[in-house]
Each structure stands twice: as structure tokens, then as C-alpha cells.
Amino acid sequence: MKNKIVISLLISCSIFQAGAQTKIDPKTIADKMHWFEDAKLGIFIHAGIYSVNGIDESWSFHNKKISYTDYMKQLKGFTLSKYNPAAWADLIKESGAKYAVITTKHHDGVAMYDTHQNKLSIVKATPANRDMVKPLFEELRKRDIKCGAYFSLIDWSYPDYPGFLKDSSRYVLQHDYDRWDRFRTFLHGQIAEINNMFKPDLWWFDGDWEHTAEEWEAEKIRYIITSKNPNAIINGRLQGYGDYNTPEQNFPVTRPPYRWWELCMTINDNWGYQPQDQNWKTPYEIISIFADVVSNGGNLLLDIGPKEDGTIPDEEVNVLKELGAWNKKNSEAIFNTVAGLPQGHFYGPTTLSKDSTTLYLFLPGKISGPVMIKGLDNKVEEASVVGDGTTLTTKVVGKISWSAVPGLVYIDVPDKVQDKYMTVLKLKLDKKIKLYRGQGGL
Numbered sequence: 001m002k003n004k005i006v007i008s009l010l011i012s013c014s015i016f017q018a019g020a021q022t023k024i025d026p027k028t029i030a031d032k033m034h035w036f037e038d039a040k041l042g043i044f045i046h047a048g049i050y051s052v053n054g055i056d057e058s059w060s061f062h063n064k065k066i067s068y069t070d071y072m073k074q075l076k077g078f079t080l081s082k083y084n085p086a087a088w089a090d091l092i093k094e095s096g097a098k099y100a101v102i103t104t105k106h107h108d109g110v111a112m113y114d115t116h117q118n119k120l121s122i123v124k125a126t127p128a129n130r131d132m133v134k135p136l137f138e139e140l141r142k143r144d145i146k147c148g149a150y151f152s153l154i155d156w157s158y159p160d161y162p163g164f165l166k167d168s169s170r171y172v173l174q175h176d177y178d179r180w181d182r183f184r185t186f187l188h189g190q191i192a193e194i195n196n197m198f199k200p201d202l203w204w205f206d207g208d209w210e211h212t213a214e215e216w217e218a219e220k221i222r223y224i225i226t227s228k229n230p231n232a233i234i235n236g237r238l239q240g241y242g243d244y245n246t247p248e249q250n251f252p253v254t255r256p257p258y259r260w261w262e263l264c265m266t267i268n269d270n271w272g273y274q275p276q277d278q279n280w281k282t283p284y285e286i287i288s289i290f291a292d293v294v295s296n297g298g299n300l301l302l303d304i305g306p307k308e309d310g311t312i313p314d315e316e317v318n319v320l321k322e323l324g325a326w327n328k329k330n331s332e333a334i335f336n337t338v339a340g341l342p343q344g345h346f347y348g349p350t351t352l353s354k355d356s357t358t359l360y361l362f363l364p365g366k367i368s369g370p371v372m373i374k375g376l377d378n379k380v381e382e383a384s385v386v387g388d389g390t391t392l393t394t395k396v397v398g399k400i401s402w403s404a405v406p407g408l409v410y411i412d413v414p415d416k417v418q419d420k421y422m423t424v425l426k427l428k429l430d431k432k433i434k435l436y437r438g439q440g441g442l
């Protein structure tokens with residue numbers, strides 16, 4: 001709705017550190033992205049005081065659905081009385097996710113950690129009286145899960161931030177640079193403290209659309225992070241200074257042209273906890289969306305919205321567990337694979353082993369007849385069902401001896417080997433995959 005992502009693949013060519021003009025080797029970017037491109041699944045956590053009333057995170061006061069005063073009254077109801085970071089980390093691990101990203105501060109300006117830059121935090125201003133981020137990162141790291149910090153550049157509560165309600169702002173930046181500078185000192189201060197306190201493996205900025213790269217000093221923000229924490233990955237919402245692209249909610253139909261991208265998506269229709277929103281995606285829908293993302297070379301950042309007491313809604317727990325069981329069974333077809341076949345060869349998602357000698361086929365829904373692959377210029381040495389091991393017979397039809405065009409490969413998938421959500425087939429090929437992409441004929 002509001003984000004124009006200007007991702008800079010430029011970044012992989014040259015980033016200049018603020019002031020120092022030191023060129024960063026593009027290989028550094030590719031090196032640090034390794035864990036991210038193998039991760040495939042992350043869990044997004046929108047935790048905030050908006051879960052008290054169950055209303056839109058920050059936007060509810062900005063869009064005047066509720067007054068700012070009433071919005072802030074939620075501070076008094078945020079308790080985290082049942083917050084169990086170890087249990088959260090267990091659930092995230094069980095889902096199969098390799099990283100998690102939690103809101104350290106949303107556009108409402110309420111820090112979810114012990115900020116020293118102002119007093120607006122759940123530590124100082126709510127009955128919770130504790131930092132959410134630190135114990136979660138500790139538990140995640142014990143389980144080898146990478147830790148991401150969502151951070152809103154926008155801070156509609158800070159008195160020196162120009163923006164406030166949708167139709168009014170406090171001042172015009174161009175008329176009061178000193179005031180903007182005070183905000184920027186605060187902003188950079190928070191970024192530096194999060195970077196020092198938690199050393200996020202990944203920074204997930206949001207809200208960059210309200211100002212330009214020059215106004216945020218995006219280059220300096222990148223430098224603040226990477227000078228201390230050179231391996232930190234930065235998402236693409238930093239006005240051209242991030243490492244990867246973040247389509248939001250909307251599923252790409254054709255394969256995105258970026259090397260690194262991540263679809264962030266909610267399980268119902270909202271980021272935060274909203275009890276009236278019962279439009280839950282089913283485990284099958286999430287699994288098929290996830291398979292499609294991976295098939296197209298991306299990651300899925302799947303969101304959960306915990307309640308004010310720190311518990312996670314049952315429907316979200318269920319989706320994460322079902323997804324986790326499916327991931328466990330099919331792990332070899334997902335993790336450490338690369339994007340699969342281009343469109344046209346198979347009616348469903350696919351992935352490839354990194355050496356391109358194994359092809360995985362994801363079968364959407366129940367299959368009542370054989371599946372078919374077109375244009376595969378390889379011999380299938382063995383076809384089997386992932387997580388089950390049953391070998392299947394393959395049949396090649398339409399191979400004309402004098403033509404270079406490969407035949408069609410048909411594989412029968414009996415009912416008894418089919419997964420309740422999505423069956424995955426493994427095709428061991430005779431050599432690196434070779435595809436025929438022509439129009440038939442000779």
C-alpha cells in the first residue's frame with residue numbers, strides 16, 4: 001500500500017561507507033547472504049501494545065480509527081504475564097524456520113526493548129516491565145535460529161518527528177532542519193543501541209517511504225550497522241541501501257528478477273493480534289504458498305501476532321506445527337535447494353539440488369492421475385516419494401528417435417503414498433539438468 005521498494009542491486013556492486021569512501025567487496029554481500037538464501041522460512045512476530053485492544057498496529061491512530069490518547073492507554077494493559085520466550089523459540093524451531101524477525105519498534109514508537117534514548121518502551125511504560133527482545137534472541141540463538149530486528153524508521157510518537165496523523169503533521173521538515181536533526185540523532189541512537197545490545201543477524205526496516213535516503217541518512221544507517229556488525233543483512237526498505245527485496249502480502253506470479261527476495265505474509269489478514277479477524281489461511285494454503293515461494297527462489301517470512309499476555313493464538317500455533325511436520329518430512333526438497341524449473345515444464349512448484357542433479361516436484365492437492373514433465377532432456381534414474389522412500393515408475397512417451405526434442409515423462413503417484421497436504425517427488429537425474437525450451441518441431 002505504501003511502500004515503493006527501490007531495491008538496489010547496485011548494492012552488490014558498490015556501497016560506500018559514510019565518509020570513509022571505502023568500497024565494500026561485492027563478494028562480502030554474497031557471502032553474508034548464504035544463510036539467508038538457504039533459510040527459506042522465517043517467522044515474523046508483530047508484538048506490540050496494539051494487541052491489548054486488538055487493533056491495527058500503529059495505523060489505527062494514524063488513520064484516526066482511535067485517538068492517540070486512547071491508543072496509548074493500551075500501554076497500561078500490556079502485561080506479557082505469560083510470555084515464555086523458550087516456548088516461542090521451540091515453536092519457531094518446530095515450524096522449520098531458520099530465522100525470526102521481531103518488532104523492536106513499530107511506527108507507534110513504543111520500543112519492545114529497554115531503549116536508553118527515551119522513555120517510551122514496554123520496559124518503562126507498561127506493566128510488563130521487561131524487555132521482550134533480549135530473552136527471545138537468547139533462546140533463538142540456543143537453537144541455532146538467526147535473529148532479526150524489525151525497526152520502524154517512522155516514529156509517530158516522537159515529538160521531533162514531523163509525521164503524526166494521516167492529515168496532519170507537526171512541522172515541515174524543510175522549514176526546520178534543526179528539529180529534524182534532533183529526531184535523526186535519536187533515530188540513529190536507537191539503531192546503534194539495538195545493534196550493540198542484540199547484534200541482529202538481520203535488520204528489517206520499515207516505513208522508509210516517508211522520507212528520502214538523504215533525509216534518513218540511509219547510507220550512514222547502513223554504516224552504523226555494518227561497521228560494527230559486518231555480517232548483518234539489511235532488508236530492502238532503506239531507500240536503496242538494503243540487500244534484498246520484500247514483496248508484502250502479494251504473491252509474485254512470475255519469478256522475481258532479484259537474486260534475494262522474501263515474501264512477508266500474515267496467517268489471517270492482519271500483522272498484529274486481532275481477535276475479530278478469523279480469516280485464517282489453512283495449513284494447506286500456507287504450505288502451497290511456501291512451496292511456490294521456494295520454487296521461485298525466495299523466502300517466506302510468515303507472520304504471527306501474539307496477545308498482550310505473550311501467548312500465541314491457537315490457530316497460528318496449529319499452522320506452525322502443521323507446516324513444521326510437513327517441513328520435517330520434506331526437508332531435503334526445501335532447505336539447501338535452489339529455485340526450480342521455469343514455468344512451462346511442470347504444473348506445480350519445483351526445486352533443484354544445488355548440484356542440479358536432483359529435481360523435486362511438489363504436487364498440489366490430491367493427484368488422481370499421473371503427473372507429467374515436459375522438456376526434460378535427462379534420463380530419470382530413479383523417482384521416489386520424499387519422506388516415504390517408495391520408488392515410483394516413470395514412463396517416457398512421445399520420444400521420437402530422430403528428434404532432439406525430449407519425450408514427456410509420466411509418473412504414477414498411487415493414493416497410498418500421498419501426503420495429506422502436498423506430496424513431494426524426488427527425481428534423480430543421470431547428470432546436471434538439461435531443459436528443452438523450444439517450440440517442438442525438429
Ligand code: GLC
Pocket residue numbers: 003057059206207248264271
Ligand atoms: C507495512 C505496515 C506495517 C507492517 C509491515 C510488515 O509496511 O506499515 O504495519 O508492520 O508492513 O511488512
